[in-house]
Amino acid sequence: MEIKKIKNARGEMTVPGDKSISHRAVMLGAIARGETRISGFLPGADCLSTIDCFRQMGIDIEADGENVTVKGRGLHGLSAPRKTLYTGNSGTTTRLLCGLLSGQSFNSEITGDASICRRPMRRVTEPLSQMGAKISGEYCPLKITGSRLHGIEYDMPVASAQVKTSLLLAGLYAEGGTIIREKEKSRDHTELMLKAMGADIDVSGLDVCLKPVPALTAQEVIVPGDISSAAFFMVLGAIMPDSCITIRNVGINETRTGIIDVLKSMGAKIKLENVRVSAGESAADITVSSSHLTGTQICGALIPRLIDELPVIAAAALFAGGETVIKDAQELKVKETDRIHAVVTEFKKCGADISETDDGMIIRGGRTLHGADFKTYGDHRMAMSLAVLAQLAGGASSLDDARCVEISYPDFFDDLYRLG
Ligand code: SPQ
Numbered sequence: 001m002e003i004k005k006i007k008n009a010r011g012e013m014t015v016p017g018d019k020s021i022s023h024r025a026v027m028l029g030a031i032a033r034g035e036t037r038i039s040g041f042l043p044g045a046d047c048l049s050t051i052d053c054f055r056q057m058g059i060d061i062e063a064d065g066e067n068v069t070v071k072g073r074g075l076h077g078l079s080a081p082r083k084t085l086y087t088g089n090s091g092t093t094t095r096l097l098c099g100l101l102s103g104q105s106f107n108s109e110i111t112g113d114a115s116i117c118r119r120p121m122r123r124v125t126e127p128l129s130q131m132g133a134k135i136s137g138e139y140c141p142l143k144i145t146g147s148r149l150h151g152i153e154y155d156m157p158v159a160s161a162q163v164k165t166s167l168l169l170a171g172l173y174a175e176g177g178t179i180i181r182e183k184e185k186s187r188d189h190t191e192l193m194l195k196a197m198g199a200d201i202d203v204s205g206l207d208v209c210l211k212p213v214p215a216l217t218a219q220e221v222i223v224p225g226d227i228s229s230a231a232f233f234m235v236l237g238a239i240m241p242d243s244c245i246t247i248r249n250v251g252i253n254e255t256r257t258g259i260i261d262v263l264k265s266m267g268a269k270i271k272l273e274n275v276r277v278s279a280g281e282s283a284a285d286i287t288v289s290s291s292h293l294t295g296t297q298i299c300g301a302l303i304p305r306l307i308d309e310l311p312v313i314a315a316a317a318l319f320a321g322g323e324t325v326i327k328d329a330q331e332l333k334v335k336e337t338d339r340i341h342a343v344v345t346e347f348k349k350c351g352a353d354i355s356e357t358d359d360g361m362i363i364r365g366g367r368t369l370h371g372a373d374f375k376t377y378g379d380h381r382m383a384m385s386l387a388v389l390a391q392l393a394g395g396a397s398s399l400d401d402a403r404c405v406e407i408s409y410p411d412f413f414d415d416l417y418r419l420g
Contacts, residue, residue: 001402003390006420009243013415015230017042017066017223018251019408020161021189021281023050023092025221027100027169028190029070030059030078032197034218038068040249041223045406046090049112053093056081072218075172080106084141087112089336089378089407091119092162094140098124099166102133103173104146111141115336115378124166127154131170131178151176151211158331159304161186161255164208168194168201171210182206186304187255192280193221224251224283229409231259231309232384233419237288238268239319239392244289245419252282258298258306260286262313266293266320293320295365299327307331311343311385317363318352319392326360336407337377346374346386350393371395380407387416 017040027050029036041047043065051061051068058079060071087093087110094112098121101108111117122138129135130152134145151174156163164180168190171178184206191208194201197216202209230250237245252260252272264270268291272284295317298306306313310329317324332339344356349372353364371393376383383405390397405412 001399003387003397003399004417005391006417009233009236009240009245009419011419012246012248013233013419014248015225015233015250015415016044016409016411018226019044019046019228020092020187021221021223021251022047023096024165024189024193025223026050026054026061026068026070027096028193028197028216029072029218030054031075031100031172032072032216032218033074034072036070036072036218036221038070038221038223039066041066041068042226042408044408044410045088046093046408049086049088049090050093053085053087053097056083056085074215076105078104081108084109084111087116089113089115091116095121095124095162095166096169098135098142098144099128099169101144102128102131102135102147102170103149106146108144109141110144116140120334123158123160123163127152127163127167128170130154131167131174133170149174151178153179155181156183159184159186160331161190165190168208168210172199172212174212177209177211180208182208184301184304185255187253189253189281196279219279222278224281225249226408227251227256227259228308230286231312232388232412234259234263234270234286234288235312235316236388236391238263238291238293239316241290244287246285246287248285249283250286252284255305258302259309259313261302262296262298262306263316266296266316267291268293295320295322295324295363297325297327303328303331308381311339311381312388314343314347314354314361314363315385315389318347318354318365318367318369318389320365322365324363324365327357328359330359336379337382339379339382342377342379342382343385346382347389349374350389350397369393371397373398373400375400376402376404378404380404380409384409384412387413
């Protein structure tokens with residue numbers, strides 16, 4: 001697909017609902033008592049995979065675009081799926097289901113697309129087996145034998161919301177409490193939603209403690225716009241001359257706002273207005289305008305707060321003066337593709353000065369860039385980051401496969417071109 005160029009980026013927009021919150025609303029809604037009404041749901045391919053899996057386990061889910069109603073059947077209301085649960089391209093669906101299905105009274109099998117079958121599952125299967133779970137294999141397809149579970153105390157070796165959530169979902173079915181100690185704080189949407197639904201959950205610093213309860217109670221869930229999708233337009237607004245974009249109703253949960261902190265530290269003009277809170281999740285309108293950026297260091301506890309935004313932050317760094325160093329981001333290697341290798345390989349095609357390191361990349365900004373024929377590796381975040389980069393590279397650019405934006409942002413290109 002040829003990427004059309006826009007002259008500048010001006011105007012107001014919204015982005016689709018938060019992917020992480022949308023998945024969790026369906027999953028927790030399915031095992032809560034009563035109807036969970038979700039508005040602002042993300043009807044992207046990953047979240048539709050989650051809906052499909054729960055329908056196969058007997059949950060009645062009415063889905064009409066952004067409005068979804070999940071008719072919860074209680075903690076023990078799921079029924080055995082008649083066929084293998086297919087999670088598509090979604091790491092979140094796959095890993096969270098592992099935890100949820102471990103403690104059921106039935107057996108199940110999970111698999112996904114080629115990318116999912118390459119993504120490591122040991123990070124969830126190992127601690128789950130300590131809880132008594134029986135899961136065969138370290139890669140999909142995974143066979144899960146429903147088992148009696150017991151709580152554990154677990155020090156997480158990687159900062160991962162998926163691992164944490166998987167263990168919390170298993171913990172709902174375990175005998176005794178489950179204590180999870182995070183290495184660094186990862187996104188906490190599960191903790192907030194569990195609390196709102198009546199779970200016995202306590203968060204203190206990096207410790208999360210959960211005790212089983214007889215039932216969760218359905219809630220209304222208002223999903224804010226996904227900051228990971230807004231990130232593409234925040235970067236675009238900052239790097240394009242004569243630009244000013246207001247993105248309305250974006251989730252600004254502190255565990256996700258690393259992109260705002262980094263862009264500000266690079267000198268971006270960013271303003272947050274109309275901050276509001278619903279069930280512990282904050283949202284705001286974000287305005288970004290053309291800025292002169294300078295390079296920065298991104299590492300440590302900041303990484304989990306912007307892990308999915310690193311490809312587009314790397315694109316911003318190409319247009320910043322000086323050097324940007326990204327460290328401690330080895331997790332990028334086990335996403336939909338190896339995002340360190342993919343970013344470095346593709347950005348070099350347009351003349352970027354960028355090098356790959358073991359746990360990140362070094363970008364020297366300010367070069368003149370030219371258009372190129374880019375590969376997306378079937379990775380939605382690569383496709384959208386390259387589309388942003390292509391706007392400022394001289395000449396034409398194309399993407400080999402742009403359809404992957406369906407995963408998290410089906411209308412991405414329409415929204416991009418509308419701004420121009
Ligand atoms: O669901 P999936 O495929 O893992 O999606 C990604 C993404 O870029 O959309 C990662 F590839 O987001 C993850 C994120 O990186 C979603 C997520 C969650 O909802 O809990 C947590 C992060 O992953 P992790 O491994 O750090 O827990």
